[in-house]
Amino acid sequence: MVSSPVDLLREHLPVEQESVVLSGDVKTGLVLVDVVNGFCTVGAGNLAPRQPDKQIQEMVDESVRVARVFCEKNWPVFAFLDSHHPDVPEHPYPPHCIIGTDEAKLVPALEWLENEPNATLKPKDCIDGFLGSMEKDGSNVFVDWVKSNQIQVILVVGICTDICILDFVCSTMSARNRGLLAPLEGVIVYSRACATFDIPVDVAKEDKDLTAHPQDLMHHVGLYIAKGRGAKVASEVSFGA
Numbered sequence: 149m150v151s152s153p154v155d156l157l158r159e160h161l162p163v164e165q166e167s168v169v170l171s172g173d174v175k176t177g178l179v180l181v182d183v184v185n186g187f188c189t190v191g192a193g194n195l196a197p198r199q200p201d202k203q204i205q206e207m208v209d210e211s212v213r214v215a216r217v218f219c220e221k222n223w224p225v226f227a228f229l230d231s232h233h234p235d236v237p238e239h240p241y242p243p244h245c246i247i248g249t250d251e252a253k254l255v256p257a258l259e260w261l262e263n264e265p266n267a268t269l270k271p272k273d274c275i276d277g278f279l280g281s282m283e284k285d286g287s288n289v290f291v292d293w294v295k296s297n298q299i300q301v302i303l304v305v306g307i308c309t310d311i312c313i314l315d316f317v318c319s320t321m322s323a324r325n326r327g328l329l330a331p332l333e334g335v336i337v338y339s340r341a342c343a344t345f346d347i348p349v350d351v352a353k354e355d356k357d358l359t360a361h362p363q364d365l366m367h368h369v370g371l372y373i374a375k376g377r378g379a380k381v382a383s384e385v386s387f388g389a
């Protein structure tokens with residue numbers, strides 16, 4: 149039997165995942181990373197899926213599900229929205245999520261979040277949302293959100309597992325380790341509510357401008373590195389009494 153590349157990867161770089169039950173005993177905040185049209189809605193832009201994408205759709209569905217529960221419970225929610233000025237490109241990516249366009253808006257299934265009082269929406273022009281939360285005066289919108297809500301654990305969902313999510317998780321773990329994020333203790337990456345984009349190897353071979361980015365492999369690699377930095381990875385998230 150021939151193992152698929154992702155099976156080989158799972159064998160050689162195992163990522164232990166757990167089922168997490170969130171209860172009100174530990175103050176938990178939800179961080180949504182870039183669940184915007186420009187990355188999630190078919191045909192919405194240069195970095196949007198070209199055709200329906202199962203992993204991205206499941207990520208959106210699960211992100212909406214947990215966001216609804218957080219809002220019903222009035223738990224804090226923080227949503228990054230990738231947003232760029234048209235004159236400031238973000239290398240190495242083509243123009244995407246330009247401010248004021250639909251690309252930089254939450255996907256239709258999450259638009260209701262804009263009106264939720266417990267939700268903080270943060271446009272960012274940076275791959276790493278932690279750095280993208282820094283204001284000119286040196287304050288940090290994400291750090292302030294953690295501290296003002298006294299958040300002990302964050303649940304991270306969104307896109308892309310190996311890019312914006314990973315960079316945000318790495319910076320957040322380092323900031324926590326340096327004592328900059330008290331009382332934050334834990335970071336949980338919810339794997340089924342994370343996704344990345346797909347450029348299969350055979351597609352990249354046909355186009356010199358493309359770099360291969362096989363979706364299942366890179367999603368797994370993102371989770372593996374996040375776990376290596378100290379995040380928990382959850383395969384299931386449910387809510388206790």
Ligand SMILES: [Zn+2]
Nearest residue numbers: 230231238245
């Ligand atoms: Zn961007």
